[in-house]
Amino acid sequence: MKNLVIVESPSKSKTIEKYLGKDFEVVSSKGHIRDLAIKGKDGLGVDVENDFAPSYSVSKEKKDVVKDLKARAKKVDQVYLATDPDREGEAISWHLAQVLGLDVDDVNRVVFNEITKDAVLGAFDHPRTIDMGLVRSQETRRILDRIIGFKLSKLLKNKIKSKSAGRVQSVALKLIVDREKEIKAFIPEEYWTLDAIFNKDGKEFNASLAKINGKKAELKNEVDAKAAYEACLGEFEITNVKKQVRKKEPKLPFITSTLQQEASTKLGFSAKRTMSIAQRLYEGIELKSSTEGLITYMRTDSTRLSDVFIKAAHEKIVDDFGKDYLGNYKVKNDENSQDAHEGIRPTNLANTPEEVKDYLSAEQYKLYKMIYARALASLMAPAKTNTVAVTLSQNKHDFTANGTELAFDGYLAVYSDYESSKDVILPELNEKETMNAKELKSNQHFTEPPLRYSEARLIKQMEEEGIGRPSTYSMIIDTIQARGYVSLEKSTETSKTKVFFPTEQGELTTEKLDQYFNDIINVKYTAQMESELDGIADGETDYVKSLRDFYNRFEPLVDHAYENMEKIEAEKVGEACPECGNDLVYRVGRFGKFISCSTFPECKYTRKIEQPEKEKPEPSGKMCPECGAELLKRKSRYGNYFLGCSNFPKCKHIENIEGEEAPKFRRKAAKKK
Structure with a gap:
């Protein structure tokens, strides 16, 4: 008996075929094989x-793949669909069943959360039917994105020369704007x-003014600071x-979003790079x-861990560190999480980062080491810190000094590379003890704008x-950059x-989207649509009604925008194209504004815009x-001017253009805590 197994990735197919043996042939669909057709109204x-x-059509680049899959399917007794364990994977399996003429009620869908021999063989012992709830949810998402994407993109191209808009990408852009x-x-x-x-027994320590007359200290200007300074002499x-x-849990x-953040x-x-590396580690x-x-x-929004992994992790923790390092298993899933599979963890704790380092690239090793440490640390005991808070009072001005000392490292025994714990040791201090300050320093700050x-x-x-899904964040970020809507660069x-x-x-x-589509392109409505998609997946929401209500x-709104949105013509440079003689215009691309021929794409002449030189510092005398x-x-x-030391960054002295530096006070820009 010969069996055909279809997965998404070519590299994954090689791994799985080794596990299944000679009676199984494992091939790849190389992702989606078909998409919504570009026909019909609009x-x-x-x-x-x-x-x-x-209406679906096989994409041009996948016609040969589909032809090959059909030929192979005719030669075997059973076809198994083993695409990824998420909505996209479920939809790909359904499309494969449709194209290959398979019965969607056949028990041929195989799902595994990790690519190890035990997990794969176990999955083939328990195949299931295609989950049509997940398929409908993915299909509804795709239809929504097609309607919004096509109609809004066409409108914006026509009116303001923007390249595209989207249900989630435009909301992400709105957050940035x-x-x-x-x-x-x-x-x-x-x-x-x-x-x-202060200084005691040869140990210096710092204290900061916290309260004045029992209330939070607020020094709004130099006058307030000087009054407090003089009151504390x-x-x-x-x-x-x-x-x-104190315990630090x-x-x-990791879930997809926290992995990308860390x-x-x-x-x-x-x-994008993180997901590419993680994909390889998974496959x-x-x-x-x-x-x-x-x-x-690696595409998951659940922090759940399997009983098998928890047992193995507990054994390793006890063996490596002792029973005191054992922690309690905790799981906390967001109300919108699908909990389809586990959090991101190593498949085998015996594969320590150092054991497999020689088989990994430098980037793979770094990411795997962090995933391994995070998963193991999550099942370890909290770190414990001895803290002491000392209040030093003078003339109803209360200063606080804080000391910390790590008493038990707990989970930091494996996670210290990613979380630091710095000791601050105070000398032995007792109530009613008196002392003089070695030095008082008053510092000027300015509040900072949001990051x-x-x-x-x-x-x-x-x-x-609650907008987008973990698997889409990377694509969204890539899209808004590719469309020339944002640039990613250092702020200073x-x-x-x-x-x-x-x-x-x-x-x-x-x-323009705020002006004409504020009811649709906003955080609240986009999050609501994500909840409806979850309801469709669970069989609780009717997908046709959801689409009808949206449409x-x-x-x-689209009709109103076509009638009322002002059409903006591309700004002319005032020069003729050196290649065809037509007007040159300003356009915006992925890397910002540039100059192009107005007849593009017929004439492809482009050039960069020369940037003015950065304003140079001037001597003040x-x-x-x-x-x-x-x-x-x-x-x-x-855009404001100030006086700063020419010896920066060794000397960080600054002052306002109008003001003078007070002799006993040092000015320093800092972020408000």
Whole structure:
């Protein structure tokens, strides 16, 4: 008896075929084999008047793949569909069944969460039918995206020359544009802090002003700071010493979104790169004696772990660290999570990062090491820290000093590379003890605007708002960059983290969508649609009614926009194209604004726009009171001018153009805590 197994990935097929043996042939569909056709009214491939009936067509690049699959299917006794364990994978299996003429009620759907011999063989012992709830949910999502994408993209191309719009991508863009508006509208507010340095038994420690007359200390200007400074020139008394033990719980295993966030902040990987590396780790790595998937399926929003893994992890924790390091199993899934499979974890704890390092690339090793450590740490005991909070009072001004000392490392025994625990040791301090401050320092600060979105922050925001799904975050981020709506770059010369800046075209696109489609392109409605898609998957929501309600709301908005949205012509440069003589115009691409021929694509002439030189610092004629170097007149990121030391970054002295530096006070820009 010969069996044909169809999976999505070619590399996965090789691994699985080794497990199943000679009676099984494993081949790849190379992803989706067909999509909505581009025909019918508006080219949607959807019959809106007939309950949104879809029309599908095999994509051009997959015709040979489908032909080959049909030929192979005719030669075997049984065809198994073993595509990925999510909605997209379920939909691909259904499309394969349709194209190959398989009975959708046949028990031929095989699902496994990890590519290991035991998991794969176990899955083939328990095949099931195709889950039509998941298929309908994916199909509804695709129809929604097609209707919104085609109709909005056509409108925006015609009216404002934007390349595309989408149900989720436009909401992600709106988050970035709205954040930029907040930053531009932000007005910094001045505030001051007062710190004291004490010394006892040869140990220095710092304390900060926390309360004045029992209320939170708020020093809004230099006058307030100077008054507090002068009030604290006498002897301090220790009025309270509070000691306690604090627990720091380990984080839960990775899900797709948290993996992308941590890989961005800890490893410097983009979301797209992270998913590509994780895909390879999941599909199989050739080790010394076998080919094995090293991690479970990486598209998941569940933190659940299998009983088998928990048992193995507990045994390893006890063997490596002792019983004191054993923690409790915890699982916390968002109300929107599908819980279709486990969190992201290693498939075999015997495959430690060091054991498999020689078989992995540098990037694969870094990501696998973090996944391995996170999964194991999630089942370990919390770390314990001895803390002491000391209050030093003088003239009704209360200063606080905090000390911490790690008492038990717990889960940090395996996760310390990704979470630091720094000890701050205070000398022995007792209530009613008195001491004088060695030094008082008053520092000027200004409040900072909200941070721009990095990839990690944007993914976290989308997850919290319930827009998109973990498997789509990487694609969304890639799309809004490819359309020229945002750029990802460093915010300052010293910043290591790249953040999103909206382009002019991105801001214009959001402005017009806000004006004409605010009822559809917003966080709340997009999150609501995700919930409806979950309901369709569970069989609780009727997909036709969901599509009908959406369309009846959306179509009038499109008609109104066509009638009322102003058409913007491309801005002319004022030069003739050197190749064809027609007008040159400004356009916006993935990497920002550029110059192109107005007849594109007939004439493909393009060139970059020459950027003006950055405004250079100017000598001020004043000298720095801290180091003696000259102060330079500089322009801040907000467009304001200030005087800064020419010896920066060794000397960080700054002052306003109008003001003078007070002799006993040091000015320092910092983020408000």
